[in-house]
Amino acid sequence: MITVLLVDDQRLVRAGLRMLIEDTTDITVAGEAADGVEAVRRYAELTPDLVIMDLRMPGLDGVAATRQILAAAPHAKVLVLTTFDDDEHLFPALAAGAAGYFVKDTEPTVLLDAIRRTVDGDLLFSPTLLRRLVTRALESHPTETPTPAPEFTARELDVLRLVAEGHGNQAIAEHLHLGVSTVKTHIANLLEKTDTENRIRLAIYASRM
Known part of the structure; x- marks a missing residue:
């Protein structure tokens, strides 16, 4: 069972997330917090598997809270969920050590999948943010080219283009x-074939191809 700590200064948001999570059979809410402190x-106290972290909160904000949690527990996983x-908000959160970043209009099924995959060690982002990170990486290192492409199946190439x-x-x-x-099986195979460690690296690889 995956345990989650919900951090958001809006009680209604926390209640909505709790309802979504408690409708699953493999994720449970270990506790809640209304601010960074x-x-x-x-x-x-709880050492949950994952923290779902809002960014804009009174007192200690989400970026600072993420940084403090990871300083005390380097293996902690924090998934940002913000408006x-x-x-201006994305990169400080990543620098603080967030393992993923999603906006609050994310589809519920996508968020639940992100919770599971973040706990498994993946780095996950909303599609628009992922595209932005890939664009930034390509602009920063425009001359880099991927190593010779391995043999991909036709379906793997379809998946790679969409990634x-x-x-x-x-x-x-x-x-x-x-x-x-x-x-998910195709993604796992592509990560192995391209020797990339996460979705961001795979997207950059695919874009350079």
Whole structure:
């Protein structure tokens, strides 16, 4: 069972997330916090598998709370869930050690999938943010080229193109008329074949191809 700490200064948001999570069979809410100070304290008490962290909160904000949690527990996993999708909020959160970044209009199924995959060690972002990170990486290192491409199946190439466009697993499944579990298998195979450690690196690889 995956345990989650919900951190948001809006009680209604926390209640909505709790309802969503408690409708699953493999994720449970270990506790809640209404600000960054409480988040740091509750994490130390509960040591959940994942923290869902808002950014704009009174007192200690989400970036500072993320930094403090990871300073005390380097293996902690923090998934940012915020209304802000601009670079001013994205990059400080990543620098603080966030393992993923999603905006609050994310589809519920996508968020639940992100919780599971973040706990498994993946780095995950909303599609628009992923595209922005890939664009920044390509602009920063425009001359880099991928190593000689391994042998991909036709379906793997289809998936790879959609990864390059920033689509998540659910969207890829809908585009290609596949099951989400099949898409996950293709992604795992692509990560292995391209020797990339996460979705961001795979998207950059695919874009350079």
